[in-house]
Amino acid sequence: MRKRYVDTRHGQIHVREAGEGGRALLLVHWTPLSGRMYEGVSPALAAAGHRVVAPDLLGYGRSDPRPADWTVEGWADSFAEVLDALGVERAHVLGGHNGASVAVELALRHGDRIDRLVLDGCAILTDELRAAFRALSTTPRPTPDAARTLAFDRTVGLLREYIPGFEVTDAMLDRIWPAMIDFLETRFVSSGPVAGGYDLAARLPLVRHRALLLGAERDTLAPTFPAAERLLNPAATHMFAGHHPLHFPERAGEYAEVVNRFLSAP
Numbered sequence: 001m002r003k004r005y006v007d008t009r010h011g012q013i014h015v016r017e018a019g020e021g022g023r024a025l026l027l028v029h030w031t032p033l034s035g036r037m038y039e040g041v042s043p044a045l046a047a048a049g050h051r052v053v054a055p056d057l058l059g060y061g062r063s064d065p066r067p068a069d070w071t072v073e074g075w076a077d078s079f080a081e082v083l084d085a086l087g088v089e090r091a092h093v094l095g096g097h098n099g100a101s102v103a104v105e106l107a108l109r110h111g112d113r114i115d116r117l118v119l120d121g122c123a124i125l126t127d128e129l130r131a132a133f134r135a136l137s138t139t140p141r142p143t144p145d146a147a148r149t150l151a152f153d154r155t156v157g158l159l160r161e162y163i164p165g166f167e168v169t170d171a172m173l174d175r176i177w178p179a180m181i182d183f184l185e186t187r188f189v190s191s192g193p194v195a196g197g198y199d200l201a202a203r204l205p206l207v208r209h210r211a212l213l214l215g216a217e218r219d220t221l222a223p224t225f226p227a228a229e230r231l232l233n234p235a236a237t238h239m240f241a242g243h244h245p246l247h248f249p250e251r252a253g254e255y256a257e258v259v260n261r262f263l264s265a266p
Contacts, residue, residue: 001042001054006085008078011064015082016054019046023115024091025263026079026106027054028099030121031191032158034061034182040249044256048264053091055082057102061185072098072198076105083113092263096120096214096246097221098191101200107209116263117207120214121221121244122228124201133196141188155180163247164218175247204231211235212262216244236262 001016016035025045027038035054042052057075059066066074079102083091092115095103100119107114125133142150155176160166168176213235215225222239229237238258245251 001039001052006055006082008058008081008085010067010074010078011058013058013064013078013082014056014062015086016042016052018042018052018054019050022049022051023263024083024086024088025050025052026083026088026091026093027052028079028093028095028102028106029054029057029060030097030099030162031057031060031195032183032186033179034185036061036178036182037246041246041252041256044253045259048256048260050092050260050263051088053082053086053088055079057099059186059189059191061182065187065189070194072101072194073105073109075102075194076109079106080110080113089113090115092116092118094118094120094259097123098195101195101198101203104200104203104207107207108203111209114209117209117211118214118259118262119211119228119232120246121216121219122200122204122213122224122232123195123221124224124227124231125196125199130196130199133192136190136192136196151180151184152176155183158183159247161220163243164220201227201231204228205233207232212259213237214240214258216240216242218242219244 001018004015005012029035029037034056038054046052056063058078090113093103093106100122107117156168211232213228213232215222245255
């Protein structure tokens with residue numbers, strides 16, 4: 001994928017791109033990962049005729065840190081600035097987990113810029129979870145002794161959350177290293193307060209764009225799928241069997257096929 005930086009009011013945003021012509025497809029990553037997570041599926045999306053644009057949210061990946069007082073709405077506005085900088089007037093947008101909330105805000109705040117909407121796991125929080133997330137701030141800076149294993153242990157914990165039953169094996173190391181790099185790029189700042197300050201359940205019924213709701217049977221947000229389906233009505237839906245295919249490079253074609261079919265439908 002080609003890489004570049006674009007300037008926004010709140011800092012530089014790192015962008016990965018694939019494909020040339022066709023409607024732009026903006027990919028909004030899960031947190032605390034980065035646009036890197038879409039590198040496996042981007043070639044198949046680009047081959048279908050999309051101009052794939054996968055930025056790193058401010059505070060993640062290779063983008064600049066985000067301001068201290070930040071919101072999901074701020075992320076959405078910053079990605080509208082990315083579209084401006086790239087000369088994109090209208091785009092499809094796909095967002096997963098916290099990235100789905102950003103995608104919803106893009107559709108609501110910049111509706112004339114968005115064509116179709118794909119939401120891949122919706123973080124519909126209970127009041128208790130929202131309060132707990134708001135209370136988060138940063139991961140304490142590790143001591144020299146703790147630093148020896150902190151990044152590795154936190155990354156494995158994250159992958160076990162995203163992939164229930166995940167085990168550290170030689171074959172899995174190539175999946176651990178990129179996620180560990182993304183974790184270190186966060187500078188130990190949590191997205192919890194940002195997520196905790198956003199009520200996705202109140203925003204989904206306002207969406208008027210043609211939408212596809214994705215989920216996976218063993219994804220951590222699978223339990224919220226029925227509620228999201230009720231709130232985002234009408235919407236096309238697709239539930240992947242087993243684990244989420246984005247975590248498995250060999251399933252990239254399966255994921256791209258579902259997305260491409262929705263985006264290309266009359």
